[in-house]
Amino acid sequence: MTSFDDATLVAYVDDELDAEAAAAVEEAMKSDAGLDRMVRALRADTDLVRAAFEPMLHHQLPPLRIEGEGARTTMLPAAQRPPQRTSVPRRAAWHMAMAAGLAGIIFGASMVHLTAPTVEGQPQIHQAVKTDRQVEMAALVNLLENQLSGTTADWHNDDTGNSGTITVVRTFQTAQGQYCREFTATSMLDNVPATVTGIACREDQAQWRTRRRVVES
Amino acid sequence: MGETIDPSRRLWDQIVALRPRVYRFAYVLVRSPDEADDLAQAALERAMTRHEQWQEGTRLDSWLFKIVHNLWLNRLSADNVRRQHRPALSLVATEEDGVRTAESRITLALVRRLIEKLPHDQRMALLLIVVEGLSYREAADILEVSVGTVTSRLARARIALRAALDDDAHQTTGGMIAAGGC
Incomplete structure (x- = not known):
């Protein structure tokens, strides 16, 4: 009489054995009532285990904080937000802007193509003296490309002594299917504080285009 | 342009449709409803911003579970304390069980208790393979262990x-299925 170890029997029930090994189990089952019973019981257990986990599929979940613009619901705030957001008017404004189509709301000279670093987490390397803008954009692209909403990154330009902070606020999708992310950037440039919020949309392969920048102060 | 559906848009719809299962996987992993939802949403977001990394022809659910698991590992290493304060898993039943017979309700309650008592690693294997129907290979990839x-x-x-x-x-x-065979 052939006997099989637990792992083999379980693998048989889960359809993980190759044809030859499965045939050996089936052959043995014909003459071994206990083995046959065990296989049937394991198969029945599959249904029981599925039923046991099933209720979790019906947990009430909060609304998604990421949304496609095609959905008719309003965009919802991320769990981790930067403090002091006046979310209601802002959200409405964003929503209208999105509905109008992004192309119509480009502000100022902010149509900048940003290229992500090819290696994750590795900033772009410039041999010449870096401008604050370059350092900030490198930090921004890294953040947009690699970090989840709610993440904050600091940048510091050793060449000028200036620094700043950028936070990715949320992610959404336009009606055209493009992925965009809202960000807030604060900086201290030569002792002058500035706060900027903007949207960056991902073109293909790690290229981001800022679509809107609003200077708050 | 307005009427054509972007392929990535369609992918996003598919990803959103998988949210309950992504949440369930996260819940069994972290055992807290709030944390599980946060983890699941973070995974959906990551999947969306990196949708080009998903390979067509491979299972989308498996890819999402992998993202959840990676995010969880990152969070664990960022916060080692969490590991020690993991609450017991509770597979709460809902009224949905009410339609079953009394006998099968009792059996299901027993099955839930038994699953809750299993070691974490065994439970994850059970969830991915028996419940989610992934292959041993796919489950091993997600959990970052060998197929063996x-x-x-x-x-x-x-x-x-x-x-x-x-x-x-x-x-x-019987005693036909002696552990380890003979």
């Missing part, structure tokens, strides 16, 4: 479950 490890974790889980259910049913038949 997943195979033995799953076998231990299923055999323990079987033995306990057998005991419960007072079925003392």
